[in-house]
Amino acid sequence: MAIRETPISEIDQAATKAHEAFLTYRFAKSAIKISFLNSIADTIEKQKEALSAIASKETSLPHERLIGEVNRTVNQLRQFAEFLKDSSWVRPIINRADPERKPLPKPDLRQMQIPLGPVAVFGASNFPFAYSVCGGDTVSALAAGCTVVYKANPGHPETSAAVAKIIIETAKQIGVPEGVFAMIQGVSTETGMHLVMHPLIKAVGFTGSFKGGRALYDACAKRDEPIPVYAEMGSTNPVFILPEILAQKGGEIARALAASNTASAGQFCTNPGIMVAQEAGEIKNFYDEFAKVIRATPSAPMLTKPIYNSFEKSMKAISGKKEINIAAVADDNKNENAHAHMFISSGENFLNDKELWEEMFGPSSIQVRAKTRYEMMKIAASLQGQLTATVWGTDNDLKSNIELVRLLELKAGRLIINGVPTGVEVTAAMNHGGPYPATTDSKFTSVGTQAIYRFTRPVCYQNFPEFLLPDELI
Amino acid sequence: MAIRETPISEIDQAATKAHEAFLTYRFAKSAIKISFLNSIADTIEKQKEALSAIASKETSLPHERLIGEVNRTVNQLRQFAEFLKDSSWVRPIINRADPERKPLPKPDLRQMQIPLGPVAVFGASNFPFAYSVCGGDTVSALAAGCTVVYKANPGHPETSAAVAKIIIETAKQIGVPEGVFAMIQGVSTETGMHLVMHPLIKAVGFTGSFKGGRALYDACAKRDEPIPVYAEMGSTNPVFILPEILAQKGGEIARALAASNTASAGQFCTNPGIMVAQEAGEIKNFYDEFAKVIRATPSAPMLTKPIYNSFEKSMKAISGKKEINIAAVADDNKNENAHAHMFISSGENFLNDKELWEEMFGPSSIQVRAKTRYEMMKIAASLQGQLTATVWGTDNDLKSNIELVRLLELKAGRLIINGVPTGVEVTAAMNHGGPYPATTDSKFTSVGTQAIYRFTRPVCYQNFPEFLLPDELI
Numbered sequence: 001m002a003i004r005e006t007p008i009s010e011i012d013q014a015a016t017k018a019h020e021a022f023l024t025y026r027f028a029k030s031a032i033k034i035s036f037l038n039s040i041a042d043t044i045e046k047q048k049e050a051l052s053a054i055a056s057k058e059t060s061l062p063h064e065r066l067i068g069e070v071n072r073t074v075n076q077l078r079q080f081a082e083f084l085k086d087s088s089w090v091r092p093i094i095n096r097a098d099p100e101r102k103p104l105p106k107p108d109l110r111q112m113q114i115p116l117g118p119v120a121v122f123g124a125s126n127f128p129f130a131y132s133v134c135g136g137d138t139v140s141a142l143a144a145g146c147t148v149v150y151k152a153n154p155g156h157p158e159t160s161a162a163v164a165k166i167i168i169e170t171a172k173q174i175g176v177p178e179g180v181f182a183m184i185q186g187v188s189t190e191t192g193m194h195l196v197m198h199p200l201i202k203a204v205g206f207t208g209s210f211k212g213g214r215a216l217y218d219a220c221a222k223r224d225e226p227i228p229v230y231a232e233m234g235s236t237n238p239v240f241i242l243p244e245i246l247a248q249k250g251g252e253i254a255r256a257l258a259a260s261n262t263a264s265a266g267q268f269c270t271n272p273g274i275m276v277a278q279e280a281g282e283i284k285n286f287y288d289e290f291a292k293v294i295r296a297t298p299s300a301p302m303l304t305k306p307i308y309n310s311f312e313k314s315m316k317a318i319s320g321k322k323e324i325n326i327a328a329v330a331d332d333n334k335n336e337n338a339h340a341h342m343f344i345s346s347g348e349n350f351l352n353d354k355e356l357w358e359e360m361f362g363p364s365s366i367q368v369r370a371k372t373r374y375e376m377m378k379i380a381a382s383l384q385g386q387l388t389a390t391v392w393g394t395d396n397d398l399k400s401n402i403e404l405v406r407l408l409e410l411k412a413g414r415l416i417i418n419g420v421p422t423g424v425e426v427t428a429a430m431n432h433g434g435p436y437p438a439t440t441d442s443k444f445t446s447v448g449t450q451a452i453y454r455f456t457r458p459v460c461y462q463n464f465p466e467f468l469l470p471d472e473l474i
Numbered sequence: 475m476a477i478r479e480t481p482i483s484e485i486d487q488a489a490t491k492a493h494e495a496f497l498t499y500r501f502a503k504s505a506i507k508i509s510f511l512n513s514i515a516d517t518i519e520k521q522k523e524a525l526s527a528i529a530s531k532e533t534s535l536p537h538e539r540l541i542g543e544v545n546r547t548v549n550q551l552r553q554f555a556e557f558l559k560d561s562s563w564v565r566p567i568i569n570r571a572d573p574e575r576k577p578l579p580k581p582d583l584r585q586m587q588i589p590l591g592p593v594a595v596f597g598a599s600n601f602p603f604a605y606s607v608c609g610g611d612t613v614s615a616l617a618a619g620c621t622v623v624y625k626a627n628p629g630h631p632e633t634s635a636a637v638a639k640i641i642i643e644t645a646k647q648i649g650v651p652e653g654v655f656a657m658i659q660g661v662s663t664e665t666g667m668h669l670v671m672h673p674l675i676k677a678v679g680f681t682g683s684f685k686g687g688r689a690l691y692d693a694c695a696k697r698d699e700p701i702p703v704y705a706e707m708g709s710t711n712p713v714f715i716l717p718e719i720l721a722q723k724g725g726e727i728a729r730a731l732a733a734s735n736t737a738s739a740g741q742f743c744t745n746p747g748i749m750v751a752q753e754a755g756e757i758k759n760f761y762d763e764f765a766k767v768i769r770a771t772p773s774a775p776m777l778t779k780p781i782y783n784s785f786e787k788s789m790k791a792i793s794g795k796k797e798i799n800i801a802a803v804a805d806d807n808k809n810e811n812a813h814a815h816m817f818i819s820s821g822e823n824f825l826n827d828k829e830l831w832e833e834m835f836g837p838s839s840i841q842v843r844a845k846t847r848y849e850m851m852k853i854a855a856s857l858q859g860q861l862t863a864t865v866w867g868t869d870n871d872l873k874s875n876i877e878l879v880r881l882l883e884l885k886a887g888r889l890i891i892n893g894v895p896t897g898v899e900v901t902a903a904m905n906h907g908g909p910y911p912a913t914t915d916s917k918f919t920s921v922g923t924q925a926i927y928r929f930t931r932p933v934c935y936q937n938f939p940e941f942l943l944p945d946e947l948i
Binding site for chain 2: 027093104109110114405443462
């Protein structure tokens, strides 16, 4: 499908309409928002097969994987609908007056969260449903009472159009104001940039590359009125495998991690790209098992041509380094398909070569052999901000490496013990975020119900008569 | 007192020490932090008279006003200590595992807030205690488990040194790590700038001018790793007086607002600088009563020479405008003292002259006569972001002007009915913040216990054995 470049005038119009719609939608009762979100969920669920078929054609992702993603998207909508049922989501705080207080009477003060305003959302290429048109950013913004102008990801225009149509038609049926959601399209950087620079846009949600996220952040920081940019930009999701567990079940761990590393052609933001283990006899078994999976992984088409090109470029660059051992490459030989790679580096070389610290989006990993426990700590300390960090260890291992876990806490938004980082659970306790450069704002998650607070701010009501107070504060 | 310019090498050292201290202080048990904050409070309270005497000499603020401010500072410390007693302040969220879930088992996920890291704090000139060395920024950061490098305000160096000494000595007594708090000084912009650009600094708290706040924001946005800047930069705190209440008790309202406008030589961030009333017979009585207070207000020295110069410059500029009516000026005639001013502008002129929208820090106000209710709404709609907005009205007034209140909600962090904006209550429901340019981050308050969340971020713990979990999540 050829991608139409939304003209500047239409972007301005969408922002203006989003602002106008916001002025009424922000007062929408919870019941209306709940019905809006649930109705979108129902329709998406009904069209599940058709939507997945379109997306599969556009993204090369397998139909089954996409059905799973649609289910996740539907669940997410319903979770936010459920979340709104309890009005305490607005974080009400009530401090009643004390007219007798000396020297001055104490006023009545009540605080709650209100929506920020129209939000610009940029969807991801790797999740055509769950992080796209009706993904976590859009849904948390709509749940908060914000309106949304969505910039479609050029990787799946037809899927985007189909989902946008569902949102817009549902809005009409439910009777929420026109302009509550609009979609713009384009491949030019200016299209998205014009949107976020529009003075009526009050926040930005983004999932994508470091380059794209940082460019949006920089632009928005330079606005007359700076606005928050929640950019989720990627991560190498380091994994540390401690000695005792490596000896006890290195093979099993290798298979779990290799599966996580190669699923969906490695195109997950939480893909484990760096694995650190301490040099020991047992490391060979771990590497052998890992390599076996890599070699046997069928090559697969990637989401888009540019993503494939970038992956190929990384593979060539890393393969060309003389300090790097190419431990395994997927066996089959199909052009234009991503072939899984496994590299091995010494700890020392890893510490010296910052190129190895970068995310390589796709099915590849760097296995780092640390000489000593001290070197392992040094590697952990050298890490940049991450979405996740994982540690594998027996209780003994963990007890003697508590400092490693505590150090990783400073580096990541989510810590996992004896598991894989892929498979981001959509739930209240999830934190899909982390210190820069994983995101531009480590204070918020983009997955789970807490994501709503990216799009709200507190207001305090002082000495308000009851008839003027929001319902949530009475 | 001559102000020493802290050399760059010492700033670097303070940041490094703050980082090192953070690595242990972040694990300090609540009991330690509570004892730390309460002990600082006790010592400040004991030295109340002496501290106020130093500050009075440096800031020209009356001793009694400063005693009140010290009390407030002490209460604030004790409030945060109290706040830490209930461990739910870390916002724990626990979603337990479900190993039976299909198609995949559900992991155990637990989330809580952890401290961000070393924080740079810039104190205000107008509150030598409550927004300075041991003010809300420092105390909320220390309560969160962050360490602090404080840049002293050049307006009160001796006061700053005395309070810094109390914090540092208390830290020693309690046994919290050296480096948990350090103070740097200087009048050069580079001194503060070097501090916020230090890679180990993870957040900034600031109270001061728009120019200063925006410069810090811009610098931090350009860092390799951008960090949040919480700058509270000022506000004109508009007040709207509706017709029925104006007729019923215009004189009383005028006296209350004029007192709020001139207290402490008008040097409050919540000083009501713009008052809008609708043209009517009763407006004369309101203006007359307001003018009476202004004329009778004794002139007063301001905090610093630059603040006085800036106030004088504004007064000359506004007085020179031919569309502006100088309704009253304080009667006495003391050089180098601020004289209260009251200006009157038509609604139309106000809408056209953006200079009148700017904060004039000091005892002055612009009274805006709106021709119609529609013009009053237009004025409200034209406002920039504010810390506060106030509406005076009878129940009838308010019921027929609900749209005005709802519109102001989009403009301010705190809305007040039938009161004055000065006198910021230190309590959980307070929001001292607001849309840009009142602050650089409308999502957070700088007063009250919620201020702690400026200096924390969420972390999610997945499948952690109990012995590895933070106490708050067990």
